[in-house]
Amino acid sequence: MENSSENDSTTKRIALIVAPIISLIIILFVDLEPGKPAITNCFAVALLMAIWWVTEAIPLAATAMLPVALFPLLGVVDGKTISAMYFNHLIFLFIGGFMMALAMQRWNLHKRIALSILLMIGVSPGRILFGFMLATAFLSMWMSNTATAMMMVPIALSVILKLEESLEKKDIGKYSIGLLLGIAYSASIGGIATLVGTPPNLSFARIIGIIFPAAPEISFSDWFIFAIPVTLLIFSACWMLLYFLYKPKKKWENFNHTSIKEEYIRLGRMGLEEKIILMLFVILALLWIFRTGFDFGTLKIPGWAGLFNTPSYINDGTVAIAIASLLFIIPSKSIKKERLMNWETAAKIPWHIVILFGGGFALAKAFVESGLSLWFGEQLAALASISPKMLTLGIVGSMSLLTELTSNTATTEMILPILAGLAISIKLNPLLLMIPATLAASLAFMLPVATPPNAIVFGTGHLQIKDMVKTGFILNIIAVILATLLMYYWGAFVFDINVNEFPDWAVSAVK
Numbered sequence: 001m002e003n004s005s006e007n008d009s010t011t012k013r014i015a016l017i018v019a020p021i022i023s024l025i026i027i028l029f030v031d032l033e034p035g036k037p038a039i040t041n042c043f044a045v046a047l048l049m050a051i052w053w054v055t056e057a058i059p060l061a062a063t064a065m066l067p068v069a070l071f072p073l074l075g076v077v078d079g080k081t082i083s084a085m086y087f088n089h090l091i092f093l094f095i096g097g098f099m100m101a102l103a104m105q106r107w108n109l110h111k112r113i114a115l116s117i118l119l120m121i122g123v124s125p126g127r128i129l130f131g132f133m134l135a136t137a138f139l140s141m142w143m144s145n146t147a148t149a150m151m152m153v154p155i156a157l158s159v160i161l162k163l164e165e166s167l168e169k170k171d172i173g174k175y176s177i178g179l180l181l182g183i184a185y186s187a188s189i190g191g192i193a194t195l196v197g198t199p200p201n202l203s204f205a206r207i208i209g210i211i212f213p214a215a216p217e218i219s220f221s222d223w224f225i226f227a228i229p230v231t232l233l234i235f236s237a238c239w240m241l242l243y244f245l246y247k248p249k250k251k252w253e254n255f256n257h258t259s260i261k262e263e264y265i266r267l268g269r270m271g272l273e274e275k276i277i278l279m280l281f282v283i284l285a286l287l288w289i290f291r292t293g294f295d296f297g298t299l300k301i302p303g304w305a306g307l308f309n310t311p312s313y314i315n316d317g318t319v320a321i322a323i324a325s326l327l328f329i330i331p332s333k334s335i336k337k338e339r340l341m342n343w344e345t346a347a348k349i350p351w352h353i354v355i356l357f358g359g360g361f362a363l364a365k366a367f368v369e370s371g372l373s374l375w376f377g378e379q380l381a382a383l384a385s386i387s388p389k390m391l392t393l394g395i396v397g398s399m400s401l402l403t404e405l406t407s408n409t410a411t412t413e414m415i416l417p418i419l420a421g422l423a424i425s426i427k428l429n430p431l432l433l434m435i436p437a438t439l440a441a442s443l444a445f446m447l448p449v450a451t452p453p454n455a456i457v458f459g460t461g462h463l464q465i466k467d468m469v470k471t472g473f474i475l476n477i478i479a480v481i482l483a484t485l486l487m488y489y490w491g492a493f494v495f496d497i498n499v500n501e502f503p504d505w506a507v508s509a510v511k
Contacts, residue, residue: 093315097320098143100277160176178247208430445468
């Protein structure tokens, strides 16, 4: 571990010095597009940010702030425009959703939900695995996958301990690997289902709007309708794979669900605060889903936003903050002079992720304003000869491998503008490339460093890297194929995409 840490530190030091030197050389001696220095300057800054993001030479959020200083100084985008990218309705969607998650954690509602699911599912090996995965996936649809994994792992370890007391330790050791991997993987898989489930989803929704202002809005409900089948299929494949690889050889005869019930009993009766937060949580989810309504061709269901005079003014961020605000207003019954939420708890919002979002949005804006996005697309124009499905499959596979080693949010924000330029260049609907790439950012199952949930379960000491790599490699292949096929056969329907047509809203973005 010490050698690994030293090598990592050396890499960071080298990147800290070498990356700026390379960028400076590009600015001074390279001209990507004669007469358009903004393209070269934008590329130099993007390369600097990419290297520092990949190596984490400085904190990710610190790198994300570079556009505010460098793009105005280098004449790429003015300071007022680039600064405005750091706060928008999707940022508030994240903040509001995370406040609800923190309120659930503050009053232990998240733990009650997880244990309730386990009690309903049952205690056979397959059912326990399914129950933990279902609880983790459901919670990670609405809250941080890191927080979800942190909450589920101690419960899993207590169950594993009970199993070891009742059954053979050797057999349980193998099963415990599958159980812990199930938590890590379903934390990532569940996040795919909603816009707030994982940062790359929000990054996509904002970046598509920056690069293609005329594109239809990707609302919470649009994404949910598309992503739920994706989540369910990958979830099912994951459960079957883990059960097949790690199921116990012998049947469990001396174990029942007493341990889980004991954990649930320790929570006590459901308090008034939990009931109110659960009610607000359900209301928030319903408001998100039904804001814009549904269009099934012959059947149209209007959204509740249509009840207002200016429905276009209302977005998912509006809803998130409206409900989150109530948490600070409704008083607590068990703690005098306290509300359901206080700022001490709310301050735990991962503000570094908020800044990282902003940096990605700023980078996307610069890609468009400078013309670098189109320049990249023109360089990749030769890919037009490849069939769209194979191109998408290659992108999803590459993105999945890349996010094994880098921040999935930073990678998404770097790659999406390039894919937008490629789509324009080869006259392919940008959604066919950008949505699968976004999905792929959540398909990192092979290494502990790939996602925080992977690192959390690896830190328990119950599994080795080879266990994660062996299982994750197979799951990666399955998930990549499913994501690609579902985009073409389900996503095309949900987002009204004609695979053989370049949409008007994308044409308007061509300069």
